[in-house]
Amino acid sequence: MKFITKRIHAFLDYPVALALMALPFLLGLGESNPMAFYLSVATGVAALILTLLTDHHLGVYKVISYKGHLLVDFLVGMVFIIAPIIFSFKGIDAIYYWLNGGAVLTVVSLHKSEAIVAKSH
Numbered sequence: 001m002k003f004i005t006k007r008i009h010a011f012l013d014y015p016v017a018l019a020l021m022a023l024p025f026l027l028g029l030g031e032s033n034p035m036a037f038y039l040s041v042a043t044g045v046a047a048l049i050l051t052l053l054t055d056h057h058l059g060v061y062k063v064i065s066y067k068g069h070l071l072v073d074f075l076v077g078m079v080f081i082i083a084p085i086i087f088s089f090k091g092i093d094a095i096y097y098w099l100n101g102g103a104v105l106t107v108v109s110l111h112k113s114e115a116i117v118a119k120s121h
Helices: 006-027 035-053 066-086 091-109 114-119
Strands: none
Touching: 006 035, 006 066, 006 091, 035 066, 035 091, 066 091
8 A cells, every 4th residue: 555645755855854964963862873973964964955856846956856766765764774783873873773764664665656646536
């Protein structure tokens, strides 16, 4: 049951990017490894830029295809899942990345393709 459309995804992108930048400060990430703090902030900045450049209704410059955007999201989800292992994140640092990685991969896996969306109207 895939229900996350391009439009829904676009509305999720900006708050997620901002959360990735703000939550490391609010949660005090980086106790087990400073990389836990910096990786999230850097990913948030990159996610904001990606969203601004994506060809969807909330993109500003529309130079990156939505399919390309989804590929980047998938890769970020995978990096977030393996980052705690690679960087030896512990406690809240590891939990934060596993939850976010799982959430990103879930959103990508629930993407409803445009061909299906067009046929349902």
